[in-house]
Amino acid sequence: MARSALTTVLLFVVYYRAPLDRGINPGTLVWFVVGLAALAIAVVGQTRAILRSDVPRLRAAETAMIGLPALLLLYASVYTVMSTAAPASFTQPMGRTDALYFAVTVFATVGFGDITPVTQVARVVVTTQMVTGLLAVGVVAKLLLGAVQRATTKDG
Template sequence: MERNAARRRRRFLLGHCLRATAAAGLLTALYYVAPLEGGFGILTVLTLVLGLLAFGLLTAWQVSTIARSEYPRLSALEAVVTAVPLFLIVFSATYYMLSESVPGSFSESLNRTDALYFTVTVFATVGFGDIVPVTGTGRVLTTVQMIADLVVVGVIAKALFGAMKIAMRRRSGGGLPSADEDDAP
């Protein structure tokens, strides 16, 4: 019986790891093959908004899934490893299209890898070095990402880990937390 439980846990762990890795790999591959040469305009802004909406919907669905999961920690980890690359690639594609259509928006022209590097640099808050936004549009877009980064790191992380806590309490027979317990550090 215990051997079957251990085997089942390993299978769940492997499944979560494979899905998360496949999702991140697929998103990255799609980023590199997507036709992004259309330039920066209303369609780009619409794509950014729709991408961020997709990120929000994915995260909401993942919070629900985590709260019902048999292995909430694994589900939360899978959610982060799936959602964060989507978030980063949406901004990276936008920076790339801006650099293509408005040369001089950044301190150097950005290819897809440069745009991804810049996006991760902004997300990780390590500061600017070799690539910086130069135009107003580039700076506004970077500011939007910085604000969205704070939301992702703060609010979304709290929602994911809150759902994980709920699922863990349910598993241990504790039920749903009270409002006071949920706000405790």
């Protein structure tokens, strides 16, 4: 658990220190896609690690504790870049904390309405977060729970 907490703190430090105040360019899209791919690869790797682990439940909890903040911070980074490069993308300009707040409200499907996407591009990105969030909760939870079940069944 200490490793999960340390990794999560590191993710937040990187988020708040990263140069997100640059304009949008093709590299931004590549960076976003690479980030999503890295998360997917990490989940697959963690699923394999759960299957081999002596403590599969703990390993699954660790995966969730790192994966969820990583996903939210990835989208918050994109929202920060978008808001900086094209302030009219959302109903109000967003700094890093605003963008993180927005990413969490979208993920949690709360939707307070204080920040909303205005442009088509912003709406597409928010839509991808909604779909990715559903996949994260549904498919990833199923994979992780299945791996825990398989790992505990082979021991029992």
